[in-house]
Amino acid sequence: MSATAAATTAPAPTSPTARTSSHNVDKRSGSTALLMLLPAGVLMVTFLIIPIGLTFVLAFTNARLISPEPAKFIGVANFVRLFENDTFWKSLINTVVFAVVVVPVQSAVALGLAVLINTKMRGVNFFRTVYFLPVVTSMVVVSMLWMFMYQPNGLINALLAKFGILGPDWLSDPKTALFALIVMSIWQACGFHMVIWLSGLQTIPGELYEAASLDGAGRWQQFAHVTWPGLRQTAIFILITITIAAFSLFTQVNIMTQGGPLDSTSTVVFMAVRTGFQQQQTGYAAAISLVFFVIVLAVSLLQRYLTRDKEAGR
Protein backbone atom coordinates (compact mmCIF):
# COMPACT_ATOMS: atom_id res chain seq x y z
CA MET A 1 0.00 0.00 0.00
CA SER A 2 3.00 2.34 0.16
CA ALA A 3 2.37 3.90 -3.23
CA THR A 4 -1.27 4.48 -2.45
CA ALA A 5 -0.40 5.99 0.88
CA ALA A 6 2.06 8.27 -0.81
CA ALA A 7 -0.58 9.28 -3.30
CA THR A 8 -3.08 10.21 -0.64
CA THR A 9 -0.64 12.09 1.54
CA ALA A 10 1.21 13.82 -1.26
CA PRO A 11 0.58 17.56 -1.54
CA ALA A 12 -1.77 18.68 -4.26
CA PRO A 13 -0.24 17.48 -7.52
CA THR A 14 -0.87 20.82 -9.14
CA SER A 15 1.74 22.42 -6.90
CA PRO A 16 4.91 23.15 -8.80
CA THR A 17 7.16 21.63 -6.14
CA ALA A 18 9.72 19.33 -7.67
CA ARG A 19 9.54 15.69 -6.60
CA THR A 20 11.86 12.79 -6.50
CA SER A 21 11.62 10.37 -9.39
CA SER A 22 9.68 7.83 -7.34
CA HIS A 23 6.81 10.30 -7.29
CA ASN A 24 6.79 10.72 -11.03
CA VAL A 25 3.42 9.11 -11.41
CA ASP A 26 1.90 11.37 -8.79
CA LYS A 27 3.29 14.39 -10.51
CA ARG A 28 1.53 13.41 -13.69
CA SER A 29 -1.54 12.39 -11.80
CA GLY A 30 -3.03 15.87 -11.70
CA SER A 31 -2.88 16.50 -15.41
CA THR A 32 -3.95 12.97 -16.34
CA ALA A 33 -6.86 13.20 -13.92
CA LEU A 34 -7.83 16.49 -15.48
CA LEU A 35 -7.66 14.98 -18.95
CA MET A 36 -9.78 12.01 -17.95
CA LEU A 37 -12.34 14.22 -16.25
CA LEU A 38 -12.40 16.70 -19.08
CA PRO A 39 -14.92 15.09 -21.47
CA ALA A 40 -17.48 14.36 -18.77
CA GLY A 41 -16.79 17.70 -17.12
CA VAL A 42 -17.26 19.75 -20.28
CA LEU A 43 -20.44 17.85 -21.19
CA MET A 44 -21.94 18.11 -17.73
CA VAL A 45 -21.22 21.79 -17.48
CA THR A 46 -22.61 22.44 -20.95
CA PHE A 47 -25.72 20.29 -20.79
CA LEU A 48 -26.54 20.16 -17.11
CA ILE A 49 -25.02 22.95 -15.03
CA ILE A 50 -25.51 25.76 -17.55
CA PRO A 51 -29.14 24.79 -18.36
CA ILE A 52 -29.94 24.66 -14.65
CA GLY A 53 -28.36 28.08 -14.25
CA LEU A 54 -30.21 29.31 -17.35
CA THR A 55 -33.51 28.34 -15.76
CA PHE A 56 -32.86 30.94 -13.10
CA VAL A 57 -31.89 33.59 -15.64
CA LEU A 58 -34.41 32.97 -18.42
CA ALA A 59 -37.31 32.89 -15.96
CA PHE A 60 -36.88 36.63 -15.48
CA THR A 61 -36.72 37.44 -19.18
CA ASN A 62 -39.09 37.47 -22.14
CA ALA A 63 -36.83 35.09 -24.12
CA ARG A 64 -38.47 33.28 -26.99
CA LEU A 65 -37.22 30.07 -28.54
CA ILE A 66 -36.70 31.60 -31.96
CA SER A 67 -36.61 35.35 -32.00
CA PRO A 68 -34.68 37.98 -33.92
CA GLU A 69 -34.66 40.26 -30.90
CA PRO A 70 -32.49 39.67 -27.86
CA ALA A 71 -34.27 38.68 -24.66
CA LYS A 72 -35.08 41.47 -22.24
CA PHE A 73 -35.09 41.34 -18.46
CA ILE A 74 -38.68 41.71 -17.30
CA GLY A 75 -38.43 41.09 -13.57
CA VAL A 76 -41.03 38.83 -12.03
CA ALA A 77 -43.63 39.43 -14.76
CA ASN A 78 -43.53 35.75 -15.80
CA PHE A 79 -44.30 34.66 -12.27
CA VAL A 80 -47.09 37.17 -11.85
CA ARG A 81 -48.63 35.92 -15.09
CA LEU A 82 -48.13 32.32 -14.02
CA PHE A 83 -49.73 32.72 -10.62
CA GLU A 84 -52.72 34.41 -12.23
CA ASN A 85 -53.16 31.52 -14.64
CA ASP A 86 -55.87 29.05 -13.69
CA THR A 87 -54.36 26.33 -15.84
CA PHE A 88 -51.17 26.56 -13.84
CA TRP A 89 -52.98 26.02 -10.54
CA LYS A 90 -54.98 23.17 -12.04
CA SER A 91 -51.78 21.63 -13.38
CA LEU A 92 -50.09 22.01 -10.04
CA ILE A 93 -53.01 20.44 -8.21
CA ASN A 94 -53.16 17.58 -10.72
CA THR A 95 -49.44 16.99 -10.33
CA VAL A 96 -49.72 16.96 -6.55
CA VAL A 97 -52.78 14.68 -6.58
CA PHE A 98 -50.97 12.33 -8.96
CA ALA A 99 -47.92 12.23 -6.69
CA VAL A 100 -49.92 11.91 -3.48
CA VAL A 101 -51.76 8.87 -4.86
CA VAL A 102 -48.97 7.27 -6.86
CA VAL A 103 -46.18 7.52 -4.29
CA PRO A 104 -47.80 5.45 -1.51
CA VAL A 105 -49.82 3.13 -3.73
CA GLN A 106 -46.98 2.31 -6.09
CA SER A 107 -44.52 1.76 -3.26
CA ALA A 108 -46.99 -0.48 -1.45
CA VAL A 109 -47.91 -2.51 -4.53
CA ALA A 110 -44.24 -2.90 -5.37
CA LEU A 111 -43.46 -4.03 -1.84
CA GLY A 112 -46.35 -6.50 -1.99
CA LEU A 113 -44.99 -7.93 -5.23
CA ALA A 114 -41.51 -8.18 -3.77
CA VAL A 115 -42.69 -9.99 -0.65
CA LEU A 116 -44.79 -12.30 -2.80
CA ILE A 117 -41.84 -13.43 -4.91
CA ASN A 118 -39.20 -13.39 -2.19
CA THR A 119 -39.32 -17.14 -1.68
CA LYS A 120 -37.30 -20.07 -2.82
CA MET A 121 -40.25 -21.60 -4.57
CA ARG A 122 -39.91 -22.92 -8.08
CA GLY A 123 -41.23 -20.71 -10.85
CA VAL A 124 -40.77 -17.53 -8.89
CA ASN A 125 -38.38 -16.29 -11.55
CA PHE A 126 -41.19 -16.48 -14.08
CA PHE A 127 -43.40 -14.24 -12.00
CA ARG A 128 -40.63 -11.76 -11.39
CA THR A 129 -40.03 -11.55 -15.14
CA VAL A 130 -43.71 -11.02 -15.92
CA TYR A 131 -44.15 -8.32 -13.28
CA PHE A 132 -41.10 -6.61 -14.67
CA LEU A 133 -42.14 -6.66 -18.34
CA PRO A 134 -44.01 -3.32 -18.26
CA VAL A 135 -40.86 -1.63 -16.96
CA VAL A 136 -38.87 -2.50 -20.07
CA THR A 137 -41.77 -1.41 -22.23
CA SER A 138 -41.46 2.27 -23.05
CA MET A 139 -43.96 4.69 -21.58
CA VAL A 140 -44.85 5.75 -25.13
CA VAL A 141 -45.92 2.22 -26.01
CA VAL A 142 -47.65 1.72 -22.69
CA SER A 143 -49.55 4.96 -23.22
CA MET A 144 -50.76 3.92 -26.66
CA LEU A 145 -51.71 0.50 -25.40
CA TRP A 146 -53.68 1.82 -22.44
CA MET A 147 -55.24 4.51 -24.58
CA PHE A 148 -56.64 1.69 -26.66
CA MET A 149 -57.73 -0.25 -23.58
CA TYR A 150 -59.42 2.86 -22.16
CA GLN A 151 -61.50 3.50 -25.32
CA PRO A 152 -65.23 3.66 -24.58
CA ASN A 153 -65.57 0.38 -26.51
CA GLY A 154 -62.13 -0.83 -25.41
CA LEU A 155 -60.82 -3.76 -23.46
CA ILE A 156 -61.44 -2.40 -19.98
CA ASN A 157 -65.06 -1.51 -20.60
CA ALA A 158 -65.61 -4.85 -22.32
CA LEU A 159 -64.29 -6.47 -19.15
CA LEU A 160 -66.48 -4.31 -16.92
CA ALA A 161 -69.49 -5.16 -19.08
CA LYS A 162 -68.95 -8.80 -18.10
CA PHE A 163 -69.80 -7.73 -14.58
CA GLY A 164 -72.73 -5.67 -15.74
CA ILE A 165 -70.92 -2.35 -15.26
CA LEU A 166 -71.20 0.35 -17.86
CA GLY A 167 -67.70 1.80 -17.99
CA PRO A 168 -67.17 5.50 -18.60
CA ASP A 169 -65.26 7.06 -21.46
CA TRP A 170 -62.21 7.00 -19.23
CA LEU A 171 -59.96 9.52 -20.93
CA SER A 172 -62.66 11.95 -22.08
CA ASP A 173 -64.37 12.34 -18.75
CA PRO A 174 -62.76 14.95 -16.48
CA LYS A 175 -63.83 12.87 -13.49
CA THR A 176 -61.98 9.72 -14.54
CA ALA A 177 -59.10 10.88 -16.76
CA LEU A 178 -56.52 11.53 -14.04
CA PHE A 179 -57.49 8.34 -12.26
CA ALA A 180 -56.99 6.42 -15.50
CA LEU A 181 -53.49 7.89 -15.86
CA ILE A 182 -52.68 6.99 -12.27
CA VAL A 183 -53.66 3.35 -12.73
CA MET A 184 -51.65 2.85 -15.90
CA SER A 185 -48.63 4.66 -14.48
CA ILE A 186 -48.56 2.40 -11.44
CA TRP A 187 -48.98 -0.63 -13.69
CA GLN A 188 -45.98 0.43 -15.76
CA ALA A 189 -43.54 1.33 -13.01
CA CYS A 190 -44.16 -0.83 -9.97
CA GLY A 191 -42.04 -3.71 -11.31
CA PHE A 192 -39.05 -1.40 -11.15
CA HIS A 193 -39.53 -0.70 -7.48
CA MET A 194 -40.38 -4.32 -6.83
CA VAL A 195 -36.81 -5.19 -7.84
CA ILE A 196 -35.40 -2.53 -5.54
CA TRP A 197 -37.54 -3.71 -2.62
CA LEU A 198 -36.47 -7.25 -3.40
CA SER A 199 -32.80 -6.40 -3.19
CA GLY A 200 -33.55 -4.70 0.11
CA LEU A 201 -35.43 -7.74 1.38
CA GLN A 202 -32.55 -10.01 0.52
CA THR A 203 -30.14 -8.05 2.68
CA ILE A 204 -32.15 -8.99 5.76
CA PRO A 205 -30.47 -12.03 7.29
CA GLY A 206 -32.66 -15.12 7.49
CA GLU A 207 -31.55 -15.70 11.08
CA LEU A 208 -33.53 -12.68 12.18
CA TYR A 209 -36.70 -14.33 10.94
CA GLU A 210 -35.80 -17.59 12.58
CA ALA A 211 -35.17 -15.81 15.87
CA ALA A 212 -38.43 -13.91 15.55
CA SER A 213 -40.46 -17.01 14.85
CA LEU A 214 -38.79 -18.81 17.78
CA ASP A 215 -40.04 -15.92 19.89
CA GLY A 216 -43.49 -16.71 18.61
CA ALA A 217 -43.85 -13.77 16.24
CA GLY A 218 -46.56 -14.24 13.61
CA ARG A 219 -46.12 -13.31 9.98
CA TRP A 220 -47.46 -9.84 10.42
CA GLN A 221 -45.34 -9.24 13.52
CA GLN A 222 -42.28 -10.46 11.66
CA PHE A 223 -43.03 -8.02 8.89
CA ALA A 224 -43.53 -5.13 11.31
CA HIS A 225 -40.52 -5.83 13.50
CA VAL A 226 -37.99 -7.50 11.25
CA THR A 227 -38.76 -6.78 7.60
CA TRP A 228 -39.89 -3.17 7.75
CA PRO A 229 -37.06 -1.84 9.97
CA GLY A 230 -34.59 -3.70 7.74
CA LEU A 231 -35.96 -1.94 4.67
CA ARG A 232 -35.40 1.56 5.99
CA GLN A 233 -32.74 2.69 3.51
CA THR A 234 -34.60 1.06 0.64
CA ALA A 235 -37.82 2.77 1.65
CA ILE A 236 -36.19 6.19 1.69
CA PHE A 237 -34.67 5.64 -1.73
CA ILE A 238 -37.97 4.43 -3.18
CA LEU A 239 -39.90 7.29 -1.62
CA ILE A 240 -37.61 9.89 -3.14
CA THR A 241 -37.33 8.33 -6.60
CA ILE A 242 -41.05 7.71 -7.01
CA THR A 243 -41.81 11.24 -5.84
CA ILE A 244 -39.46 12.81 -8.38
CA ALA A 245 -40.79 10.57 -11.16
CA ALA A 246 -44.40 11.33 -10.22
CA PHE A 247 -43.79 15.07 -10.25
CA SER A 248 -42.23 14.78 -13.71
CA LEU A 249 -45.39 13.30 -15.23
CA PHE A 250 -45.46 14.17 -18.92
CA THR A 251 -45.36 11.38 -21.51
CA GLN A 252 -48.65 9.75 -20.59
CA VAL A 253 -50.40 13.11 -20.60
CA ASN A 254 -48.95 14.19 -23.90
CA ILE A 255 -49.90 10.98 -25.65
CA MET A 256 -53.19 10.08 -24.03
CA THR A 257 -55.00 13.27 -23.09
CA GLN A 258 -53.04 16.38 -24.11
CA GLY A 259 -53.88 17.74 -20.67
CA GLY A 260 -57.62 17.50 -21.29
CA PRO A 261 -60.48 17.19 -20.83
CA LEU A 262 -60.83 20.69 -19.34
CA ASP A 263 -57.25 20.68 -18.04
CA SER A 264 -58.15 17.77 -15.77
CA THR A 265 -54.89 15.98 -16.59
CA SER A 266 -52.62 18.93 -17.31
CA THR A 267 -49.41 18.79 -15.30
CA VAL A 268 -46.64 21.25 -14.54
CA VAL A 269 -44.20 19.66 -16.98
CA PHE A 270 -46.88 19.34 -19.65
CA MET A 271 -47.64 23.03 -19.28
CA ALA A 272 -43.95 23.92 -19.43
CA VAL A 273 -43.55 21.98 -22.67
CA ARG A 274 -46.69 23.46 -24.16
CA THR A 275 -45.57 27.05 -23.46
CA GLY A 276 -41.85 26.61 -24.00
CA PHE A 277 -41.97 24.41 -27.07
CA GLN A 278 -45.29 24.74 -28.87
CA GLN A 279 -45.75 28.43 -28.04
CA GLN A 280 -42.00 29.08 -27.98
CA GLN A 281 -42.22 31.27 -24.87
CA THR A 282 -38.94 30.17 -23.32
CA GLY A 283 -38.95 32.80 -20.57
CA TYR A 284 -42.39 31.81 -19.38
CA ALA A 285 -41.57 28.11 -19.60
CA ALA A 286 -38.39 28.71 -17.61
CA ALA A 287 -40.50 30.35 -14.91
CA ILE A 288 -42.68 27.23 -14.80
CA SER A 289 -39.57 25.04 -14.72
CA LEU A 290 -38.14 27.10 -11.90
CA VAL A 291 -41.31 26.76 -9.82
CA PHE A 292 -41.27 23.04 -10.57
CA PHE A 293 -37.61 22.80 -9.63
CA VAL A 294 -38.18 24.56 -6.33
CA ILE A 295 -41.11 22.28 -5.52
CA VAL A 296 -39.21 19.08 -6.33
CA LEU A 297 -36.20 20.29 -4.37
CA ALA A 298 -38.32 21.29 -1.39
CA VAL A 299 -40.18 17.99 -1.36
CA SER A 300 -36.99 15.93 -1.66
CA LEU A 301 -35.26 17.91 1.07
CA LEU A 302 -38.33 17.61 3.27
CA GLN A 303 -38.43 13.86 2.71
CA ARG A 304 -34.75 13.57 3.47
CA TYR A 305 -35.16 15.69 6.56
CA LEU A 306 -38.14 13.72 7.85
CA THR A 307 -36.59 10.34 7.24
CA ARG A 308 -33.25 11.39 8.70
CA ASP A 309 -34.84 12.95 11.76
CA LYS A 310 -36.55 9.74 12.80
CA GLU A 311 -33.35 7.82 12.37
CA ALA A 312 -31.47 10.20 14.66
CA GLY A 313 -34.16 9.92 17.30
CA ARG A 314 -33.93 6.19 17.34
Added chain:
Amino acid sequence: MSTTTAPVAETRRKKARPHSLDKRQSPLSVALSTVLRLFLALIFGLPLVFMIVSSFKPDLQIFADLGSWNAFLPVGELNVDNYLGVFERVPFATFLMNSVIISVATVGLGLIVNSMAAFALSRMTFKGRKVILGVILATLIVPFETMALPLLWWVNVLPWIDENGLSQGWLDTYAVQIVPFVANAFSIYLFYQYFDSIPKELDEAARVDGAGWFRIYRSVIMPLAGPAIATVAILTFLPAWNSYLWPLMVVQSEELRPAMVGIDYFKQLNVSWGQIMAYASIITVPVLAMFIAFQRAFINSIASSGVKG
Protein backbone atom coordinates in the same frame (compact mmCIF):
# COMPACT_ATOMS: atom_id res chain seq x y z
CA MET B 1 -25.18 8.34 -0.62
CA SER B 2 -23.09 6.89 2.11
CA THR B 3 -23.54 3.27 1.14
CA THR B 4 -20.85 1.89 -1.05
CA THR B 5 -21.21 -1.64 -2.23
CA ALA B 6 -18.25 -3.75 -2.98
CA PRO B 7 -18.88 -6.35 -5.66
CA VAL B 8 -17.97 -8.87 -3.02
CA ALA B 9 -20.78 -7.69 -0.82
CA GLU B 10 -23.05 -7.76 -3.81
CA THR B 11 -22.40 -11.39 -4.59
CA ARG B 12 -22.73 -12.27 -0.97
CA ARG B 13 -26.06 -10.54 -0.84
CA LYS B 14 -27.24 -12.34 -3.93
CA LYS B 15 -26.38 -15.61 -2.33
CA ALA B 16 -28.06 -14.70 0.95
CA ARG B 17 -30.97 -17.05 0.80
CA PRO B 18 -34.40 -15.56 0.88
CA HIS B 19 -35.89 -16.17 4.28
CA SER B 20 -37.69 -19.40 4.03
CA LEU B 21 -40.90 -19.42 5.92
CA ASP B 22 -42.39 -21.58 3.23
CA LYS B 23 -41.78 -24.81 5.04
CA ARG B 24 -43.78 -23.45 7.93
CA GLN B 25 -46.61 -22.26 5.76
CA SER B 26 -49.85 -24.12 5.60
CA PRO B 27 -50.79 -25.62 2.24
CA LEU B 28 -53.71 -23.22 2.13
CA SER B 29 -51.52 -20.13 2.35
CA VAL B 30 -49.15 -21.57 -0.26
CA ALA B 31 -52.09 -22.13 -2.57
CA LEU B 32 -53.43 -18.67 -1.90
CA SER B 33 -50.17 -16.95 -2.64
CA THR B 34 -49.79 -18.97 -5.83
CA VAL B 35 -53.24 -17.90 -6.96
CA LEU B 36 -52.36 -14.31 -6.13
CA ARG B 37 -49.12 -14.55 -8.07
CA LEU B 38 -50.93 -15.95 -11.09
CA PHE B 39 -53.61 -13.29 -10.91
CA LEU B 40 -50.95 -10.56 -10.80
CA ALA B 41 -49.10 -12.19 -13.67
CA LEU B 42 -52.28 -11.86 -15.72
CA ILE B 43 -52.63 -8.20 -14.80
CA PHE B 44 -49.06 -7.37 -15.76
CA GLY B 45 -48.72 -9.73 -18.70
CA LEU B 46 -52.08 -9.71 -20.46
CA PRO B 47 -52.04 -6.12 -21.73
CA LEU B 48 -48.76 -6.88 -23.51
CA VAL B 49 -50.11 -10.15 -24.86
CA PHE B 50 -53.14 -8.21 -26.03
CA MET B 51 -50.90 -5.72 -27.82
CA ILE B 52 -48.91 -8.35 -29.68
CA VAL B 53 -51.90 -10.54 -30.53
CA SER B 54 -53.94 -7.57 -31.75
CA SER B 55 -51.15 -6.48 -34.04
CA PHE B 56 -51.91 -9.51 -36.20
CA LYS B 57 -55.66 -8.95 -36.38
CA PRO B 58 -57.77 -6.69 -38.58
CA ASP B 59 -59.41 -3.85 -36.61
CA LEU B 60 -62.89 -5.35 -36.93
CA GLN B 61 -61.78 -8.59 -35.39
CA ILE B 62 -59.88 -6.88 -32.57
CA PHE B 63 -63.09 -5.20 -31.45
CA ALA B 64 -65.16 -8.33 -31.99
CA ASP B 65 -62.77 -10.30 -29.77
CA LEU B 66 -62.74 -7.78 -26.92
CA GLY B 67 -65.57 -9.37 -25.01
CA SER B 68 -63.88 -12.74 -24.61
CA TRP B 69 -60.55 -14.44 -23.95
CA ASN B 70 -60.08 -14.35 -27.72
CA ALA B 71 -58.73 -10.84 -27.20
CA PHE B 72 -55.57 -12.47 -25.83
CA LEU B 73 -55.42 -15.41 -28.19
CA PRO B 74 -54.05 -15.60 -31.70
CA VAL B 75 -57.28 -16.83 -33.24
CA GLY B 76 -59.39 -15.89 -36.23
CA GLU B 77 -58.08 -14.11 -39.25
CA LEU B 78 -54.41 -13.49 -38.59
CA ASN B 79 -52.12 -11.68 -41.00
CA VAL B 80 -49.30 -9.19 -41.17
CA ASP B 81 -51.33 -6.49 -42.93
CA ASN B 82 -50.92 -4.15 -39.97
CA TYR B 83 -47.16 -4.45 -40.20
CA LEU B 84 -47.21 -3.84 -43.93
CA GLY B 85 -49.47 -0.87 -43.26
CA VAL B 86 -46.96 0.54 -40.78
CA PHE B 87 -44.14 0.36 -43.30
CA GLU B 88 -46.36 1.96 -45.93
CA ARG B 89 -47.51 4.77 -43.72
CA VAL B 90 -44.24 5.90 -42.18
CA PRO B 91 -40.54 5.54 -43.03
CA PHE B 92 -40.35 2.98 -40.28
CA ALA B 93 -36.96 1.54 -41.16
CA THR B 94 -35.48 5.04 -40.88
CA PHE B 95 -37.10 5.65 -37.50
CA LEU B 96 -35.85 2.35 -36.16
CA MET B 97 -32.36 2.94 -37.53
CA ASN B 98 -32.30 6.37 -35.89
CA SER B 99 -33.31 4.89 -32.57
CA VAL B 100 -30.53 2.34 -32.85
CA ILE B 101 -27.92 4.95 -33.83
CA ILE B 102 -28.92 7.31 -31.03
CA SER B 103 -29.10 4.66 -28.32
CA VAL B 104 -25.90 2.90 -29.30
CA ALA B 105 -23.97 6.15 -29.57
CA THR B 106 -25.31 7.44 -26.26
CA VAL B 107 -24.51 4.21 -24.47
CA GLY B 108 -21.11 3.71 -26.12
CA LEU B 109 -19.81 7.23 -25.64
CA GLY B 110 -21.32 7.30 -22.16
CA LEU B 111 -19.45 4.18 -21.13
CA ILE B 112 -16.12 5.72 -22.11
CA VAL B 113 -16.66 9.25 -20.85
CA ASN B 114 -18.27 8.33 -17.54
CA SER B 115 -15.91 5.51 -16.67
CA MET B 116 -12.91 7.76 -17.31
CA ALA B 117 -14.33 10.44 -15.06
CA ALA B 118 -15.15 7.89 -12.39
CA PHE B 119 -11.66 6.44 -12.65
CA ALA B 120 -10.08 9.82 -12.09
CA LEU B 121 -12.34 10.46 -9.13
CA SER B 122 -11.82 7.07 -7.59
CA ARG B 123 -8.13 6.43 -8.24
CA MET B 124 -6.33 9.71 -8.44
CA THR B 125 -5.56 12.40 -5.96
CA PHE B 126 -6.01 15.97 -7.00
CA LYS B 127 -7.32 19.21 -5.68
CA GLY B 128 -11.08 19.56 -5.69
CA ARG B 129 -11.81 15.84 -6.05
CA LYS B 130 -14.31 15.86 -3.19
CA VAL B 131 -16.00 18.99 -4.48
CA ILE B 132 -16.41 17.54 -7.97
CA LEU B 133 -17.83 14.35 -6.54
CA GLY B 134 -20.24 16.34 -4.40
CA VAL B 135 -21.45 18.40 -7.34
CA ILE B 136 -21.99 15.26 -9.41
CA LEU B 137 -24.03 13.62 -6.67
CA ALA B 138 -26.02 16.79 -6.09
CA THR B 139 -27.15 16.90 -9.72
CA LEU B 140 -28.74 13.47 -9.33
CA ILE B 141 -31.71 15.06 -7.68
CA VAL B 142 -32.52 17.30 -10.67
CA PRO B 143 -35.04 15.64 -12.97
CA PHE B 144 -34.38 16.20 -16.66
CA GLU B 145 -37.84 17.71 -17.03
CA THR B 146 -36.92 20.74 -14.95
CA MET B 147 -34.24 21.83 -17.35
CA ALA B 148 -35.59 20.51 -20.63
CA LEU B 149 -37.03 23.84 -21.76
CA PRO B 150 -34.00 26.00 -20.85
CA LEU B 151 -31.84 23.30 -22.48
CA LEU B 152 -33.95 23.53 -25.62
CA TRP B 153 -33.31 27.27 -25.78
CA TRP B 154 -29.63 26.70 -25.03
CA VAL B 155 -28.95 24.11 -27.73
CA ASN B 156 -30.65 26.43 -30.17
CA VAL B 157 -28.05 29.13 -29.54
CA LEU B 158 -25.02 26.85 -29.13
CA PRO B 159 -22.55 27.03 -31.97
CA TRP B 160 -22.16 24.00 -34.20
CA ILE B 161 -19.53 23.25 -36.80
CA ASP B 162 -20.75 21.88 -40.09
CA GLU B 163 -19.62 21.94 -43.71
CA ASN B 164 -20.39 25.66 -43.92
CA GLY B 165 -18.14 26.43 -40.98
CA LEU B 166 -19.47 27.73 -37.71
CA SER B 167 -23.24 27.88 -37.51
CA GLN B 168 -25.68 28.46 -34.74
CA GLY B 169 -28.08 25.97 -33.25
CA TRP B 170 -28.03 22.23 -32.73
CA LEU B 171 -31.67 21.61 -33.44
CA ASP B 172 -32.56 18.89 -35.88
CA THR B 173 -29.35 16.85 -35.75
CA TYR B 174 -28.26 13.49 -34.43
CA ALA B 175 -25.84 15.28 -32.14
CA VAL B 176 -28.55 17.08 -30.23
CA GLN B 177 -30.17 13.76 -29.49
CA ILE B 178 -26.92 12.15 -28.33
CA VAL B 179 -24.36 14.58 -26.93
CA PRO B 180 -26.40 16.09 -24.06
CA PHE B 181 -26.98 12.61 -22.63
CA VAL B 182 -23.48 11.18 -22.86
CA ALA B 183 -22.16 12.45 -19.53
CA ASN B 184 -24.38 11.10 -16.82
CA ALA B 185 -23.99 11.73 -13.12
CA PHE B 186 -25.57 8.45 -12.17
CA SER B 187 -23.30 6.44 -14.49
CA ILE B 188 -20.28 8.18 -13.03
CA TYR B 189 -21.53 7.36 -9.57
CA LEU B 190 -22.09 3.67 -10.40
CA PHE B 191 -18.63 3.35 -11.95
CA TYR B 192 -17.09 5.25 -9.06
CA GLN B 193 -18.67 2.91 -6.55
CA TYR B 194 -17.48 -0.13 -8.42
CA PHE B 195 -13.94 1.15 -8.99
CA ASP B 196 -13.64 1.96 -5.31
CA SER B 197 -14.16 -1.71 -4.54
CA ILE B 198 -11.28 -2.84 -6.76
CA PRO B 199 -8.13 -3.20 -4.61
CA LYS B 200 -5.67 -0.36 -5.09
CA GLU B 201 -2.79 -2.86 -4.98
CA LEU B 202 -3.60 -3.67 -8.60
CA ASP B 203 -2.77 -0.12 -9.68
CA GLU B 204 0.37 -0.26 -7.63
CA ALA B 205 1.53 -3.42 -9.33
CA ALA B 206 0.83 -1.94 -12.74
CA ARG B 207 2.67 1.21 -11.80
CA VAL B 208 5.70 -0.76 -10.75
CA ASP B 209 5.58 -2.21 -14.24
CA GLY B 210 5.71 1.34 -15.54
CA ALA B 211 2.10 1.76 -16.56
CA GLY B 212 0.68 5.27 -16.62
CA TRP B 213 -2.73 6.16 -15.25
CA PHE B 214 -4.47 5.88 -18.59
CA ARG B 215 -2.90 2.48 -19.16
CA ILE B 216 -4.08 1.35 -15.71
CA TYR B 217 -7.57 2.54 -16.55
CA ARG B 218 -7.63 0.75 -19.88
CA SER B 219 -5.78 -2.46 -19.12
CA VAL B 220 -6.31 -3.06 -15.41
CA ILE B 221 -9.51 -1.48 -14.19
CA MET B 222 -11.86 -1.61 -17.17
CA PRO B 223 -11.31 -5.32 -17.85
CA LEU B 224 -12.39 -5.94 -14.25
CA ALA B 225 -15.41 -3.69 -14.47
CA GLY B 226 -17.69 -6.00 -16.46
CA PRO B 227 -20.64 -5.89 -14.06
CA ALA B 228 -20.48 -2.11 -13.76
CA ILE B 229 -20.27 -1.78 -17.55
CA ALA B 230 -23.32 -4.00 -17.97
CA THR B 231 -25.26 -2.05 -15.36
CA VAL B 232 -24.44 1.32 -16.86
CA ALA B 233 -25.10 0.07 -20.39
CA ILE B 234 -28.55 -1.19 -19.45
CA LEU B 235 -29.49 1.79 -17.34
CA THR B 236 -28.50 4.23 -20.07
CA PHE B 237 -29.86 2.21 -22.96
CA LEU B 238 -33.45 2.10 -21.72
CA PRO B 239 -33.95 5.86 -21.37
CA ALA B 240 -32.10 6.48 -24.65
CA TRP B 241 -34.28 4.01 -26.54
CA ASN B 242 -37.45 5.21 -24.83
CA SER B 243 -36.72 8.92 -24.93
CA TYR B 244 -39.70 10.89 -26.10
CA LEU B 245 -39.92 14.42 -24.69
CA TRP B 246 -36.53 15.55 -25.99
CA PRO B 247 -36.70 14.25 -29.59
CA LEU B 248 -40.26 15.54 -29.77
CA MET B 249 -38.88 19.04 -29.24
CA VAL B 250 -35.56 19.03 -31.07
CA VAL B 251 -36.24 17.05 -34.24
CA GLN B 252 -38.23 18.40 -37.14
CA SER B 253 -37.05 16.34 -40.09
CA GLU B 254 -38.47 12.93 -40.63
CA GLU B 255 -35.10 11.38 -41.48
CA LEU B 256 -33.72 12.14 -38.00
CA ARG B 257 -36.74 11.08 -36.02
CA PRO B 258 -36.51 8.14 -33.58
CA ALA B 259 -39.14 5.42 -33.39
CA MET B 260 -40.80 6.59 -30.17
CA VAL B 261 -41.74 9.94 -31.65
CA GLY B 262 -42.83 8.27 -34.89
CA ILE B 263 -45.78 6.75 -33.09
CA ASP B 264 -47.42 10.18 -33.11
CA TYR B 265 -48.06 9.71 -36.85
CA PHE B 266 -50.70 7.16 -35.99
CA LYS B 267 -52.67 9.41 -33.73
CA GLN B 268 -53.97 11.39 -36.65
CA LEU B 269 -57.27 10.84 -38.41
CA ASN B 270 -58.73 7.37 -38.96
CA VAL B 271 -56.84 5.61 -36.26
CA SER B 272 -56.07 2.03 -37.13
CA TRP B 273 -55.56 0.40 -33.77
CA GLY B 274 -54.19 -2.72 -35.42
CA GLN B 275 -51.43 -0.65 -37.02
CA ILE B 276 -50.72 1.16 -33.76
CA MET B 277 -50.40 -2.17 -31.99
CA ALA B 278 -48.11 -3.39 -34.77
CA TYR B 279 -45.92 -0.31 -34.44
CA ALA B 280 -45.91 -0.62 -30.66
CA SER B 281 -44.99 -4.29 -30.94
CA ILE B 282 -42.03 -3.81 -33.25
CA ILE B 283 -40.46 -1.13 -31.10
CA THR B 284 -41.08 -3.14 -27.94
CA VAL B 285 -40.36 -6.74 -28.80
CA PRO B 286 -36.59 -6.28 -29.40
CA VAL B 287 -36.21 -4.73 -25.96
CA LEU B 288 -38.40 -7.37 -24.34
CA ALA B 289 -36.37 -10.09 -26.03
CA MET B 290 -33.15 -8.48 -24.84
CA PHE B 291 -34.56 -8.27 -21.34
CA ILE B 292 -35.57 -11.90 -21.29
CA ALA B 293 -32.18 -12.99 -22.67
CA PHE B 294 -30.15 -10.89 -20.20
CA GLN B 295 -32.63 -11.00 -17.38
CA ARG B 296 -30.19 -11.39 -14.56
CA ALA B 297 -28.10 -8.46 -15.75
CA PHE B 298 -31.18 -6.28 -16.12
CA ILE B 299 -32.53 -7.11 -12.69
CA ASN B 300 -29.15 -6.69 -11.06
CA SER B 301 -28.63 -3.28 -12.65
CA ILE B 302 -31.97 -2.06 -11.43
CA ALA B 303 -31.28 -3.54 -8.00
CA SER B 304 -27.88 -1.87 -7.82
CA SER B 305 -29.41 1.44 -8.85
CA GLY B 306 -31.23 1.27 -5.56
CA VAL B 307 -28.06 1.14 -3.53
CA LYS B 308 -27.75 4.88 -3.49
CA GLY B 309 -30.03 6.87 -1.26
